Amino acid sequence: MLNEWQPACSIENLRLRAQVFEDIRQFFSARAVLEVETPLLSHSSGTDPQLDFFTTDYCSPPLQHTLFLQTSPEFAMKRLLAAGSGSIYQICKAFRNGESGRFHNPEFTLLEWYRVGFTLPQLMDEIAELMGVLFSGHRTLNPTQRFGYQEIFHRYTGLNPLEFSYHDYCAYARDNHMPEAVSICGYDHALWLDFIFSHNVQPQLGENAVCMVYGYPACQSSLARINEYNSQVTDRVEVFVNGIELGNGYYELTDAKEQGRRFDEEMSIRKQTNRPVTVKDKHLIAALEAGLPECSGMAMGLDRLLMLLANSASINDVLNFPIHRA
């Protein structure tokens, strides 16, 4: 099209983005959290079984390496933490191949921060404060809500997410006009939870409010720590506003052995599902062995946050050049 050279977003939304970046920097500067920058290109990648990577070739004759574009700055930032950086944050680009839609662009902007010495509840307090600052002047939010995953899942579905009951889950799918869930999810507990949560729970979360859901089932733990008192759940939090997922945080796993084990497990899942092979990040394991301080960390999608502030229905409204115009 003729006007494809033009930005997809309005000039007003360019300003909004700049303002949000400034607010974030002020917020963390006032709390003595250090802004850092880490490489977008890496020799290794995450092992998340649900993410696809962009790769590129690094040519430095006679050597040639495949490099990965990061899906999040998590590993590099944890290496800084292990090296004694103290609390840190960064605003950066992250890349996830194949993700495109109303809420997704394969290249997007993340705010990621780590707080040394913070537990998950302390991190959630800070998330609430930051959201208060960022939304003020744009939108008056209802009071922040906090729910346990099990509680909120049960409230909207009547199901127990921590105990897998194939029979109950199938009956629920049939009664709620999504019989296809049975063939899609089969006996995969985590997949069932993704399906039901994203269809029937998430859309109800945080009506004009910040809603934090914590205590995700252990089968969806990723890099979070298993809860000290209840081994069925992990210290993981997700943040929603108006049914839109904004971010994900953990009380971080510091056990190198456990981390190595989860990487192996995720890599074998990737193999089973025919996802591209990944390279385990040895530097991260080494950093965990050297000692990651007790900390909590959060990653937040800034493009979606901007969508909410600008009241727009598509991520393209807040990106200057979304993938099809890039």
Add this chain to the structure above:
Amino acid sequence: MASYSTNEFKAGLKVMLDNDPCAIIENEFVKPGKGQAFNRVKIRNLKTGRVIERTFKSGDSLEGADVVDVAMQYLYNDGEFRHFMVPDTFEQYQCDEKAVGEASKWLKDQDSCTVTLWNDAPLSVSPANFVELAIVETDPGVRGDTSGGGGKPATLETGAVVRVPLFVQQGEVIKVDTRTGEYISRVKE
């Protein structure tokens, strides 16, 4: 037929679902940051006209449906079937009442319309957006009335009933929007 993956599901794409030809209306990519990606798709069943929502695992695919829209001329009704012809090739198709559906009330002999074919068999018929039809029955208008408010029912030559302004008379030809069933104007003979 080629098959299409979820990321190729665009509005208007014709695919086979549960053995019926369907058209994609809307496709939303849903992915929890740490979870499985899905595509929640709104689809119209082209046989029944019903719209349903169906979720797919991202990357899954559906077979394409051989569905094409062909401009045809409506010929006549033999009592059981309505007959249509492709003007360029003179190829003829017959449609039962189910396929013709709502279109029947706007179809006059010789009119152009669009016939949707699935595997070369008529699936549905869409009339032109605007048709011109004669009024066969309506109450006499009130003298001096202009086009404002109210109106009255008028039966057209095809059997359709539309609301027309009071000044429009029996025997006159009017232009109707078939998508809304609304009167547009009188047509000067």
